[in-house]
Structures are given as C-alpha cells and as structure tokens.
Amino acid sequence: MIDFVKFGILVKKKRKEFNLSQTDYARMLGFTTSYICKIENGKAKPTLQTIEQISKKIGMKITIFFEV
Numbered sequence: 001m002i003d004f005v006k007f008g009i010l011v012k013k014k015r016k017e018f019n020l021s022q023t024d025y026a027r028m029l030g031f032t033t034s035y036i037c038k039i040e041n042g043k044a045k046p047t048l049q050t051i052e053q054i055s056k057k058i059g060m061k062i063t064i065f066f067e068v
Contacts, residue, residue: 005042007051012040014058029057 015025015036026036031050038044039054046054055062 002051004039004045007046008040008042008044010060010064011036011054011058014060015040018058029054 015022018025020028022036022040023033026033029036035044039046052062055064
C-alpha cells in the first residue's frame with residue numbers, strides 16, 4: 001500500500017530542491033497546480049502511472065513510496 005502523505009512530502013521536498021513552483025512543476029508534468037497541491041498535502045490518491053511519472057521526474061525509485 002502506498003503512503004500518500006509520505007509521497008506528498010517527498011514530492012514537495014524534491015520540487016523545492018529544484019526551485020520549482022507548484023505551477024511550474026504541474027506544467028512540467030502535465031497536471032494542474034491544484035492537483036500537485038493535493039498530492040503534496042496527501043489529499044489526492046494518484047494512480048500508479050502518475051506516481052511512476054512523478055518519481056521519474058524527481059529522480060526517485062517508485063518503491064520508496066510503498067510500505068513494507
């Protein structure tokens with residue numbers, strides 16, 4: 001199972017490391033700013049495909065987001 005809160009925290013941390021606004025990051029990924037905001041706050045439950053897409057863009061392995 002994916003911990004969406006942990007996922008959101010890591011997405012936000014990586015976005016800030018790249019000095020990107022939520023708007024710029026959303027455009028880069030092809031999402032809306034509000035969707036990125038919801039992901040970062042753990043309020044969205046993105047699909048596995050979306051998680052994979054974001055993971056590739058932020059340079060993290062997708063497995064880090066799964067609880068063991």
